[in-house]
Amino acid sequence: MDKMPEVDIEEEEEVTLSKAPTTPATPTEMHEFKMLPLFMDFENFTICKPAPFSHDEKAMLELERCDYTQRITYQMARSGQTSRRVRVYADGIYDLFHQGHARQLMQAKNIFPNVYLIVGVCNDELTLRMKGRTVMNGFERYEAVRHCRYVDEIVANAPWSLNDEFLNEHKIDFVAHDDIPYGAGGVNDIYAPLKARGMFVVTERTEGVSTSDIVARIVKDYDVYVRRNLARGYSAKELNVSFLSEKKFRLQNKMDELKTRGKREFTKVKVDIISKWEEKSREFIDAFLLLFGRERLNNLWNESKGRIIQALSPPGSPTGSVNGDDTDGTAEERDDSDEEYVELPPENGSKSACSLNGRAKMSPPTRRRPTSRAYDDVAPDEQDDVQQGSN
Numbered sequence: 001m002d003k004m005p006e007v008d009i010e011e012e013e014e015v016t017l018s019k020a021p022t023t024p025a026t027p028t029e030m031h032e033f034k035m036l037p038l039f040m041d042f043e044n045f046t047i048c049k050p051a052p053f054s055h056d057e058k059a060m061l062e063l064e065r066c067d068y069t070q071r072i073t074y075q076m077a078r079s080g081q082t083s084r085r086v087r088v089y090a091d092g093i094y095d096l097f098h099q100g101h102a103r104q105l106m107q108a109k110n111i112f113p114n115v116y117l118i119v120g121v122c123n124d125e126l127t128l129r130m131k132g133r134t135v136m137n138g139f140e141r142y143e144a145v146r147h148c149r150y151v152d153e154i155v156a157n158a159p160w161s162l163n164d165e166f167l168n169e170h171k172i173d174f175v176a177h178d179d180i181p182y183g184a185g186g187v188n189d190i191y192a193p194l195k196a197r198g199m200f201v202v203t204e205r206t207e208g209v210s211t212s213d214i215v216a217r218i219v220k221d222y223d224v225y226v227r228r229n230l231a232r233g234y235s236a237k238e239l240n241v242s243f244l245s246e247k248k249f250r251l252q253n254k255m256d257e258l259k260t261r262g263k264r265e266f267t268k269v270k271v272d273i274i275s276k277w278e279e280k281s282r283e284f285i286d287a288f289l290l291l292f293g294r295e296r297l298n299n300l301w302n303e304s305k306g307r308i309i310q311a312l313s314p315p316g317s318p319t320g321s322v323n324g325d326d327t328d329g330t331a332e333e334r335d336d337s338d339e340e341y342v343e344l345p346p347e348n349g350s351k352s353a354c355s356l357n358g359r360a361k362m363s364p365p366t367r368r369r370p371t372s373r374a375y376d377d378v379a380p381d382e383q384d385d386v387q388q389g390s391n
Helices: 009-018 058-063 074-079 098-108 123-130 138-146 164-169 190-195 213-220 224-232 241-290 294-312 331-340 379-390
Strands: 088-094 115-121 153-156 172-177 200-202 353-354
Touching: 088 098, 098 115, 098 172, 115 138, 138 153, 213 224, 224 241
Parallel strands: 088 115, 088 172, 115 153, 172 200
Antiparallel strands: none
C-alpha cells in the first residue's frame, strides 16, 4: 500500500484559514448548511465565539489589564465590591465532555457576581501518566471545553498540581473544584494548600454521570457498538476485532436485518388484510341492512307476531267430553244433555235412570218438571199418567 503524501501542517492551516468563510455560515436552502473547516478564523463571528487560549491576543490583553497587586478576598468577591473581575480557575481532564462538566463550569462562573473563568485542560501525556488513557485526544478536549459558553479562557497543557508560579503567571484569585480530597503523587489532597490560604471555592459534583460511567456503558454494550460500527463501514482492524469476531458480528447484523425486514413485511401484510377486511365488512353491513333493516324487520315482526303468539299460547279447552261425562257448561247445555237419557219404569227395580249408552244416571230427589222434549210429545191426557207414574 502506498504511503500518504506528507503535508506540512502549517501550510495546511494557512490554506484552510484562507478558505474560511468571511461571513457566518447560514443555511442556503432547506436542510443544507455550509460545513465549517476544522481550523478557521472566528474574528468574523460577532455574536458568539469560542473561548481564546491563554496565549491568544485577546487573553493576553485581559491579563495585562488585570491589576493583580489588588488582592481580592473571599468576602470582597462575594459582596461584589471589587475594582476588577475576579479570576477563577478550574481544571480537569474533560474527557467525553458531558453535562457534569458543564454544570461544574457553570457553578464556577456564577460563584461570584463578576467572574472571569479560566479553565485548564491537561494534555494527553500527563493524563496517561497520572490517570490513564483517554477516549478523546488533547485537541478534541480543548475544543470541547472552549466551546462551552461559561468559559472565558483556556489554558492548554495545564499542570496536575498548582504552585505559586502558575497562580501568579495567570493571576488567579480562586480555584474552583469539588470538596472531595484529590490525592496524587503521595499527597492526600493537592488542593489542601489552597484551602489553607482561602483561595479555594467549592463546586458540587453531578451525581449519576461521569466519564468513567460513560466508558462503563460502552464496555457493557461492547458487542452492540462494534456491530453498529461494522454496519457503518468500519473495518475490523480499526475496531481491533479479530477475524472470527468480525464474522460473528456480521452474521448477527444480517440476522437482525432479516428479522427487521420480516417484521416490516408482516406489518405490510397485516395492514393489507385489515384494509381488505374493512372494505368487505362495509359490503356485508350494507347487504345486511338491506335484508334486515329497520323497515324490513318491522314488516317481518308484524307478519310473524300473530304466528308467534299463537305458537306460544295454549290451545282452548273443548265444550264437552266425547263420552258425555262432562257435567260442566251452561244450563241449556245441561238440559240438552238430558235428552240422551230415557227413564225406565219403576218395576225395573232401579232408582236411577239408564242412558242410551248404557251408563246410569242418578235421578235427582225431586223432579218438578221434566225438561225432556219427549215429554212434550206425549198427548195431554197421557201426561197425567206419566206424571203419576213418575211419582
